Amino acid sequence: GENVEQHPSTLSVQEGDSAVIKCTYSDSASNYFPWYKQELGKGPQLIIDIRSNVGEKKDQRIAVTLNKTAKHFSLHITETQPEDSAVYFCAASKGTYKYIFGTGTRLKVLA
Amino acid sequence: DSGVTQTPKHLITATGQRVTLRCSPRSGDLSVYWYQQSLDQGLQFLIQYYNGEERAKGNILERFSAQQFPDLHSELNLSSLELGDSALYFCASNPGLSGNTIYFGEGSWLTVV
Numbered sequence: 087g088e089n090v091e092q093h094p095s096t097l098s099v100q101e102g103d104s105a106v107i108k109c110t111y112s113d114s115a116s117n118y119f120p121w122y123k124q125e126l127g128k129g130p131q132l133i134i135d136i137r138s139n140v141g142e143k144k145d146q147r148i149a150v151t152l153n154k155t156a157k158h159f160s161l162h163i164t165e166t167q168p169e170d171s172a173v174y175f176c177a178a179s180k181g182t183y184k185y186i187f188g189t190g191t192r193l194k195v196l197a
Numbered sequence: 198d199s200g201v202t203q204t205p206k207h208l209i210t211a212t213g214q215r216v217t218l219r220c221s222p223r224s225g226d227l228s229v230y231w232y233q234q235s236l237d238q239g240l241q242f243l244i245q246y247y248n249g250e251e252r253a254k255g256n257i258l259e260r261f262s263a264q265q266f267p268d269l270h271s272e273l274n275l276s277s278l279e280l281g282d283s284a285l286y287f288c289a290s291n292p293g294l295s296g297n298t299i300y301f302g303e304g305s306w307l308t309v310v
Binding site (some may be wrong): 128 | 199201230232238239240242245253255287289298299300301302303304
């Protein structure tokens with residue numbers, strides 16, 4: 087069945103450094119790839135997304151890249167800040183069916 | 198605030214009991230998704246409804262059921278509860294069109310004792 091693998095499960099970086107989280111999806115028909123940030127006790131919130139017809143997308147300090155051939159997509163956070171500390175989830179979907187989530191990455195930004 | 202409303206926020210119940218979790222999607226959204234998140238675990242897809250009809254099913258137990266009503270709100274029913282059902286249950290919604298983001302509610306914390 088559909089599967090999304092996410093690595094690493096935990097990531098600690100110094101404030102100001104960059105953080106990279108990687109995901110691999112199994113269903114080649116997937117065409118939409120959102121990233122969510124979940125803070126403690128809250129629901130996941132969308133931070134950036136990318137569609138299959140685009141290779142890269144940036145929004146200020148956040149960027150996402152997509153390699154359809156390898157079925158990989160990655161989240162890049164530059165100039166990390168303490169408030170970036172949270173759990174990050176990647177997801178993949180086909181149309182509006184079954185958004186399948188990765189297992190999450192706990193990011194700690196050390197001041 | 199995502200616009201997705203879930204009630205109750207917290208619920209404590211005993212094993213063997215039945216509970217109902219409620220979700221009101223964002224205004225205009227036709228699709229509702231239910232996810233289960235156990236402690237330090239990822240988001241497990243349970244079920245999706247679109248405009249009242251079941252559209253996709255994930256790893257939902259037979260003891261669990263859901264429905265979406267004509268006013269588009271949805272309910273997730275959990276019965277014969279076990280300790281392992283303790284988790285955060287999220288509802289999410291989107292308009293139902295291809296490639297749309299899904300927006301999550303704040304979740305319902307269920308503790309089974």
